[in-house]
Amino acid sequence: xxxxxxxxxxxxxxxxGVLLLLLIVSFASRARVFTQYLDHMAGIKLKPPAGDVVKAxxxxxxxxxxxxxxxxxxxxxxxxxxxxxxxxxxRLSRALASLPKSS
Numbered sequence: 001x002x003x004x005x006x007x008x009x010x011x012x013x014x015x016x017g018v019l020l021l022l023l024i025v026s027f028a029s030r031a032r033v034f035t036q037y038l039d040h041m042a043g044i045k046l047k048p049p050a051g052d053v054v055k056a057x058x059x060x061x062x063x064x065x066x067x068x069x070x071x072x073x074x075x076x077x078x079x080x081x082x083x084x085x086x087x088x089x090x091r092l093s094r095a096l097a098s099l100p101k102s103s
Contacts, residue, residue, distance in 0.1 A: 043071040048099050056095035062088065 004012065046053055050066030057064040057072075067073040076085065 042074045043067050044074055046070045046072055052099060053095065056098050057092060059098070060091040060095045062091040062095060064092075 047070070050068065050070050050072050053072055054064050054066050065073045065075075076088070080088075
């Protein structure tokens with residue numbers, strides 16, 4: 001067994017305490033950010049099957065995910081810029097326009 005001086009033991013305990021505090025703060029802030037992220041999550045209900053829309057979006061270099069049979073999940077980053085948002089709308093519009101018209 002390693003014997004530590006009183007100063008080394010104190011330093012070690014303080015260091016472990018600081019690391020635990022950082023870990024707790026990190027988890028607490030993640031929960032808030034995750035909750036904020038979920039506030040921005042939405043879905044677009046579609047007439048065509050969501051799988052077809054996901055494939056059309058992929059062809060436009062837009063990664064999307066379906067959320068059920070006819071819902072396209074929309075989950076933009078919290079820090080999305082107006083220009084990036086316009087680009088997403090343009091690509092999504094082109095993807096939807098490329099789908100065959102259904103009756």
